[in-house]
Amino acid sequence: MYAQMIKSEATQDDPEKLAAFQARIDAGEKIEPKDWMPEGYRKTLIRQIGQHAHSEIVGQLPEGNWITRAPTLERKAILLAKVQDEAGHGLYLYCAAETLGISRDEMTEMLLDGRMKYSSIFNYPTLNWADIGAVGWLVDGAAIMNQVPLQRTSYGPYSRAMIRVCKEESFHQRQGYDVIRRMAEGTPEQKKMAQDALNRLWYPSLMMFGPSDKDSVHSAQSMKWKIKMNTNDELRQKFVDQTVPQAEYLGLTIPDPDLKWNEERGHYDFTDPDWNEFFDVIKGNGPCNADRLAARNKAWKDGQWVRDGMLAHARKKAARKHAAE
Amino acid sequence: MTAAAAKAQPALTQQEAFVQFLLRMGDNTLILGHRVSEWCGHAPVLEEDIALANIALDLIGQTQIWLGLAADVQGEGKSADDLAFLRDAWDFRNLLLVEMPNGDFGQTLMRQFLFDAWHGLMLEQLKSSSDERVAAIAEKASKEVAYHFERSAETVISLGDGTEESHNRMQAALDYLWPYVGEMFLSDEIDAAMEQAGIAPDPTTLRDAYDTRVSDVLAEATLTIPESRFAQKGGRTGQMHTEHLGHLLTQMQWLQRAYPGAKW
Amino acid sequence: MKNEWPLWEVFIRGQHGMSHRHVGSLHAPDAEMAIKNARDVYTRRNEGVSIWVVEAAAITASSPSDKGPLYEPSESKVYRHPTFFDIPDEVGAM
Numbered sequence: 001m002y003a004q005m006i007k008s009e010a011t012q013d014d015p016e017k018l019a020a021f022q023a024r025i026d027a028g029e030k031i032e033p034k035d036w037m038p039e040g041y042r043k044t045l046i047r048q049i050g051q052h053a054h055s056e057i058v059g060q061l062p063e064g065n066w067i068t069r070a071p072t073l074e075r076k077a078i079l080l081a082k083v084q085d086e087a088g089h090g091l092y093l094y095c096a097a098e099t100l101g102i103s104r105d106e107m108t109e110m111l112l113d114g115r116m117k118y119s120s121i122f123n124y125p126t127l128n129w130a131d132i133g134a135v136g137w138l139v140d141g142a143a144i145m146n147q148v149p150l151q152r153t154s155y156g157p158y159s160r161a162m163i164r165v166c167k168e169e170s171f172h173q174r175q176g177y178d179v180i181r182r183m184a185e186g187t188p189e190q191k192k193m194a195q196d197a198l199n200r201l202w203y204p205s206l207m208m209f210g211p212s213d214k215d216s217v218h219s220a221q222s223m224k225w226k227i228k229m230n231t232n233d234e235l236r237q238k239f240v241d242q243t244v245p246q247a248e249y250l251g252l253t254i255p256d257p258d259l260k261w262n263e264e265r266g267h268y269d270f271t272d273p274d275w276n277e278f279f280d281v282i283k284g285n286g287p288c289n290a291d292r293l294a295a296r297n298k299a300w301k302d303g304q305w306v307r308d309g310m311l312a313h314a315r316k317k318a319a320r321k322h323a324a325e
Numbered sequence: 326m327t328a329a330a331a332k333a334q335p336a337l338t339q340q341e342a343f344v345q346f347l348l349r350m351g352d353n354t355l356i357l358g359h360r361v362s363e364w365c366g367h368a369p370v371l372e373e374d375i376a377l378a379n380i381a382l383d384l385i386g387q388t389q390i391w392l393g394l395a396a397d398v399q400g401e402g403k404s405a406d407d408l409a410f411l412r413d414a415w416d417f418r419n420l421l422l423v424e425m426p427n428g429d430f431g432q433t434l435m436r437q438f439l440f441d442a443w444h445g446l447m448l449e450q451l452k453s454s455s456d457e458r459v460a461a462i463a464e465k466a467s468k469e470v471a472y473h474f475e476r477s478a479e480t481v482i483s484l485g486d487g488t489e490e491s492h493n494r495m496q497a498a499l500d501y502l503w504p505y506v507g508e509m510f511l512s513d514e515i516d517a518a519m520e521q522a523g524i525a526p527d528p529t530t531l532r533d534a535y536d537t538r539v540s541d542v543l544a545e546a547t548l549t550i551p552e553s554r555f556a557q558k559g560g561r562t563g564q565m566h567t568e569h570l571g572h573l574l575t576q577m578q579w580l581q582r583a584y585p586g587a588k589w
Numbered sequence: 590m591k592n593e594w595p596l597w598e599v600f601i602r603g604q605h606g607m608s609h610r611h612v613g614s615l616h617a618p619d620a621e622m623a624i625k626n627a628r629d630v631y632t633r634r635n636e637g638v639s640i641w642v643v644e645a646a647a648i649t650a651s652s653p654s655d656k657g658p659l660y661e662p663s664e665s666k667v668y669r670h671p672t673f674f675d676i677p678d679e680v681g682a683m
Contacts, residue, residue, distance in 0.1 A: 035653045060366035060374075067362050071580040071589035072406045073355075073392075076362070077385045083365050084378035088630060091371045095614040098596060104616065105593045129580055129589070164613070179589075187587050295367065303369020306430045306484065308592055309491025313483035314619035370594070372615055376629040476625055483618070 002055035002119045002143055004210040005282065006048045006228070008221040009040035025226055030156040033099040041225055042100050046107075047116070048227060049097040049158055054111045054118035056090035058292050062126040063135055071129060078175050079132060085172070089165045096157040112297050120278060123286030124204045127197075130183045130190070134197035136176015137246070138205040142239050144173060146209070149229035158227070177246065184250040191251075198247065199255045203273040209236040211275060240268050342518040343456075344399050345418060346525055348408070349515075349561050351391030352419035355409055356570070357440060358384030359577055360427055369430055376476065380437070383469040390462050410581035414570050421560035422505035424570045428498065431484055431491070435498035438481045441474035442538045443509045446531045455523030478542045485546025492547065499548050507556020510535070595644055597623040599631055602639040609641050620644075 018038060024031065031037055063083050070076035094104040110116040121139055126132065147169070150162045183194040210216060210232040222228035240259075247254050262269045280286065337345070361381040368374035392405035422440055427433045448470055451463035484491040510532045519525040543550055559565030580589070594616040600609035612631050617623035623642040632640070 032653070034650060057366075057371070064366035067365055068359060068576050069579055071410070071587075073385055073389050073409055074406075075589055077382055077389075080362050080365060080378055080382055080385070084375055084382070084633070087366070087371055087374045087378070088633070091375070091615060091630060092613055094371075095596075098614070103593055161613075182589060186589075187584065189584055190587055299367045299369070303373075303430065305488070305490045305494065306369035306373070307594065309484045309487030310480070310618040310622070311487075311592055311594060312491070313487040314622070316486065317619065370616065372617065372626040372630060375633075376626065379629050379633070472628075479621065479625070483622075 002052045002059075002146070002208075003048045004051070004117070004119060004208070005216075006044060006051065006218060006222065008218040008225075009043040013038045013040075022224070025154045025224075029154075030159060031154050032156045040221075041227075044222060044225070045155055045158065045227055046097055046100050046102050048222075049093050049100075049161075050102075050107045050110070050116050051118060053090045053093035053097060053107065054116060055122065056086045056093065057111075058118045058122045058296060059139075060086050060090075061292055061295055062122055062124070062288070063132060065126050066129060066132050069129070070132075075179070082136070082172055082175060085168050088168070089161075092161040092164055093158075096155075096161040099157045108300060112293065112300060114284070114293070117282065118292075119208060120281045120286065121204050121208050122292060123281050123288045124201065125288050127200070128193040130180055130193035130197035131201065133176050133178070133180025133183060133194065134201045136172055136174075137180055138176075138198075138201055138243065139208070140169065140172040140176055141243065142205050142208045142235075144169060145235050145239055145242075146230075152226070152229065154226035180252075181250055184252055194250070195252055198252050202255050203277075206236055206239070206270075206273045207278045207281075209233075209239065211278070212272070215275075237267055240270050244268055337515065337518065339518060339522065340398060340400075342515045343522075343524065344395050345515045346519050347391055347395035347398060348416075348418040351388050351395055351405075351408070352417050353423050353440070353444070354384040354391060355388040356417070356419045356573065357423035357437075358382075358388055359573060360423065360425075361433070361437070363427055364433065373430075377433075380473055380476075383466075383473065387462070387466045387469070390465075394458055394462070406581075410578045414566050414574060415563050417560075417566065417570060417574075418563055419560055419570075420505070420508050421557055421567055422502065422508065424560065424567055424573060425502065425505060426569055428501075429494060431494040432498040432501065434477055434480045434484070435495060435502055437473065438477040438542070439502055439506055439539070441470060441477050442535055442542075443531065445470045445474045446534050446538070447526070447528075450526040450531070454525060459524060481542060481548075482546045485543070485548045495546065496548050499543070500551055503551045504553070504555055504557045507554060508558045508560060511556070511558060511561070513562065594618050595646065597627075597642045598645050598648060599623075599627040600641040600643075601627070601631060605638060609639065614645060617642075 017036060021031075021036065021038060021041075031041075060083050063079065063086070067076060067080050067083065070079050094107060097107060098104060107116065111118065121142075126135065144166070147162055147166050151159055151166055153159045153162065180194050180197065183190040213219065213231045213233045216232055219228060219231060223231075244254060244259065256271045259268060259270045261267075281289070284290075358381045361377055361384065364377045365374065365381070368377055388409065389405050392408045396403045396405055396408055420440075422436060425432075425436055427436075445467065448463045448467035451459055452467060454460040454463065481495065485495045486492070510528050512527050512529045516525070516527050520527045540550060560567075580587075595618075596614055597617055597620075598614050599612050601612045602609045615623065615626050615630050617626045620642060624640055627640045627642055
């Protein structure tokens, strides 16, 4: 997911308050910024919402990589609108996290110096135009699977941000599928691009849901708090079941020779991604980790004079107005 | 091209002149939209990233209509995409200003401001074009561009009158881009034909209003307009673009060129 | 924080005749830019006809412990809600 491996914080609060808090969550109430909340809940949420926001922002880069090479004016406009939406989603999520007592700049700095993470998927490159289709189809598809249930999460501002994100994101997966479908139905070279994109992005997409439940130590607390709504394996299975027929429709082959329908389970059996690769990418050794962080650092550093300049002007203007009154 | 060679060219038909005019409008928005889209994911702050993308989206949308109309009038069965992706640099009719590289955020916003100020005035005039299609495009685009201008002007003011560093950067951007302003107000036989047909104003007539608009904003921004009125030119006639355009086209047109005839 | 742009809360009136509704927040150096940023961030899909912004720091909010006294009295005034009244089916929509 956009938030993977979120460590939940142990919490050492007054048991009575904790029980009352849990009761509110169990009753389906929303927790709002000024309500009492356990410190662990607050910290875990900052980590999760922050990682989600960072993923949207870093996620602009692999797709942005193709904006200037989009093959038609319409594709260029659609892709730009989509990547712009990711920036918007990052913005909504940062604002949600800010209600928990951390500023956007603080979170940004934590991303830039590696103290906060973003989704592993964005450390993979987009190498041909079909990747833009595959990212929309697979990556947004996987993200939506997580984000739809998160609209019901217990934290009010997070839930409201997710509602807005889901509403806007409904076109993203469709445009991705539309791009890759055109390729799959196109010239032999285009078909080759489509298959190549699926080959490279299939397993990284499966990794988005995070490690297998048996290795996922922090899930239980987060699920109890309703800030994680489904287990990793549950969502991964749902994703595979949904995606296989879509790939078949395109005439593309999912790069898993052991993929087959299991009548008894009513699900597809599939091969797990290489978890060693996943942990390598998380540690910073993915194909694009260094480039992604360098790009974010550069934008932040190069933008400093702009942020400072505009703020300085606003202060001057306010001072002048004050003096005139 | 020498003066003699220019004279030897046969006069343009009205239809050819109209196509050239439409290409000038559409290539401006195409190239500037492309430039601005290069920022996506790299702007100084999220709010600016989103705002720049909106400007680029408006410009790309305008391009689709201008070049679509150019292709229609041309009558060779081409599409807006054919014109955008399959012409070479010498066929482009955009102002040199819009193909200048992004530079820092200040240079991008200064370029935007200098263009928006002209673009808004031009579209305002085109709203009363004798050609209904042109008037309709101008009606839609002028609303978008009015906002572009408002935003770029406000940003130029705040960065010009911000910190010492932001002021110096904005002054440098203005000094660098000012020689590309004059081209917006040049006039040739195409403009004469457009003016005569009541399709578009003679660009020279926009200069006074432009100077007022621009100098008001730049004064508030505490920036100094360079004294020289020297104008680089060649973009809108296609006689001589900058070196930058070729690189931009190489990127923009690559897929269409590498896989001719494919549908995307 | 050193030089972070202040946070603004954004309220948008979506249609004529409706009230402004809180849609989210954003950062901007001043009120004028906050309005512009709100237009760019929150009305990308033609969502608004009118925008209000207010600096988040300027908002006074009720504290959760006031919840009882502030809101409970209105809970007893169920007649304020249209579903309180039984309308016969034959009467039609009301």
